[in-house]
Amino acid sequence: MIGSRENVVYRQTAARTTDVNGLWMCDYGRLNIHSLNSPGRLTKPLVRGDKGLEPVSWKQAIRQSRLGTQGVWPARGTAVIASGPHDE
Numbered sequence: 001m002i003g004s005r006e007n008v009v010y011r012q013t014a015a016r017t018t019d020v021n022g023l024w025m026c027d028y029g030r031l032n033i034h035s036l037n038s039p040g041r042l043t044k045p046l047v048r049g050d051k052g053l054e055p056v057s058w059k060q061a062i063r064q065s066r067l068g069t070q071g072v073w074p075a076r077g078t079a080v081i082a083s084g085p086h087d088e
Helices: 027-031 058-069
Strands: 002-005 008-012 046-049 052-055
Touching: 046 058
Parallel strands: none
Antiparallel strands: 002 008, 046 052
């Protein structure tokens, strides 16, 4: 559960998943919310190019992730998981 006000996250507590962990949440997960409000937080997908990290579309970032991980587990294939606000 996320506690926020004026679009700023102030607190995070465990979700009610009694089958998994009850109401318990580790201190690191509960207290490590500062990165959510950090000005250095990544908000757009970036891919390393000739000039360092360059902004790209979500479609390009997912494709590049897939290409970059091909062959890691050839028998199983590769999955790329991305989350965040996106329009594509």
